[in-house]
Amino acid sequence: MAGNFKPVAVVTGASSGIGAGYARRLAARGYDLALVARRVERLELLARELGEAHGTQVEVIGADLGQEADIARIEQWLAGNPAVTMLVNNAGTSRMGGTGALTDADVAAMLTINVTALTRLTRAVLPGFVARNEGAVVNIASALALHSLPLVSIYSGTKAYVLGFSRGLQEEVAGTNVRVQVVLPAAVATEIYDGTILPLEQLPPEIVMSVDDMVDASLAGLDRGEGITLPSVADGALWDAYDAARFELFTATQNGTPAARYKSGQAA
Ligand SMILES: NC(=O)C1=CN([C@@H]2O[C@H](COP(=O)(O)OP(=O)(O)OC[C@H]3O[C@@H](n4cnc5c(N)ncnc54)[C@H](OP(=O)(O)O)[C@@H]3O)[C@@H](O)[C@H]2O)C=CC1
Numbered sequence: 412m413a414g415n416f417k418p419v420a421v422v423t424g425a426s427s428g429i430g431a432g433y434a435r436r437l438a439a440r441g442y443d444l445a446l447v448a449r450r451v452e453r454l455e456l457l458a459r460e461l462g463e464a465h466g467t468q469v470e471v472i473g474a475d476l477g478q479e480a481d482i483a484r485i486e487q488w489l490a491g492n493p494a495v496t497m498l499v500n501n502a503g504t505s506r507m508g509g510t511g512a513l514t515d516a517d518v519a520a521m522l523t524i525n526v527t528a529l530t531r532l533t534r535a536v537l538p539g540f541v542a543r544n545e546g547a548v549v550n551i552a553s554a555l556a557l558h559s560l561p562l563v564s565i566y567s568g569t570k571a572y573v574l575g576f577s578r579g580l581q582e583e584v585a586g587t588n589v590r591v592q593v594v595l596p597a598a599v600a601t602e603i604y605d606g607t608i609l610p611l612e613q614l615p616p617e618i619v620m621s622v623d624d625m626v627d628a629s630l631a632g633l634d635r636g637e638g639i640t641l642p643s644v645a646d647g648a649l650w651d652a653y654d655a656a657r658f659e660l661f662t663a664t665q666n667g668t669p670a671a672r673y674k675s676g677q678a679a
């Protein structure tokens with residue numbers, strides 16, 4: 412609990428899908444909320460719903476996180492708000508298509524919303540969290556952080572950034588009570604697929620998770636103290652094996668000698 416304040420969770424991209432799911436669950440857990448998105452009318456409807464259901468105080472903040480001025484405004488708001496104890500960096504966009512076929516605006520939107528805004532909002536809350544020795548940053552990445560696919564190469568790259576950034580941040584705050592969780596959902600039934608070349612109806616239904624299940628699993632992961640949460644992965648040992656192999660490979664790169672296969676005249 413931050414001083415005398417009721418804790419406030421900030422959820423970006425709360426006007427639909429996963430962000431709205433977080434808003435509902437966090438309100439039920441007793442948080443007041445600040446909800447950020449462009450579609451303010453949706454945020455206001457949600458605010459009314461949560462006020463009636465739980466007595467939640469909700470601040471609705473209209474912002475386009477693809478725009479510098481709006482990112483700067485939210486940064487300032489976050490940095491000056493000691494009641495904020497949780498930031499859910501959920502806002503994101505996926506523009507599907509070949510890398511050469513996407514418009515410059517599509518590429519800029521993915522890089523700015525998925526990477527730049529997430530990073531800057533995290534930087535805005537972090538000093539206060541560390542100074543108060545409490546707080547949680549929840550970064551929504553994607554299973555595509557682990558596996559790039561054609562037509563979503565740039566999106567996958569942005570989510571790999573979210574994973575890598577979050578893991579480094581976990582090391583930075585180690586030894587404090589500040590938490591950083593990165594969540595890697597696979598397909599979740601949301602509007603992100605609307606109007607894309609891969610509408611939700613074309614996905615095998617058995618691979619698609621509901622928003623409520625995804626958010627509940629992620630919050631259960633947070634409660635369990637997980638730094639990395641894969642809501643749909645039944646065998647948690649898979650991550651451990653993957654991460655151990657990743658670290659072994661990284662360790663093997665820490666070697667000033669070119670590998671034999673790269674030396675001319677030497678067999679592989
Ligand atoms: N659904 C899925 O299968 C998966 C989704 N994810 C990730 O989950 C997160 C939430 O997506 P999801 O719920 O699926 O999709 P939705 O499209 O339902 O929600 C996206 C949210 O992000 C907000 N948003 C998008 N662009 C902007 C912007 N320029 N400024 C501010 N807010 C913006 C939207 O609000 P508004 O339009 O009102 O601005 C909306 O609230 C994303 O980061 C996505 O990459 C990860 C893995 C799988």
Ligand SMILES: N[C@@H](C=O)C(=O)O
Nearest residue numbers: 505553555597598603
């Ligand atoms: N399909 C992607 C979202 O649009 C994802 O899995 O992250």
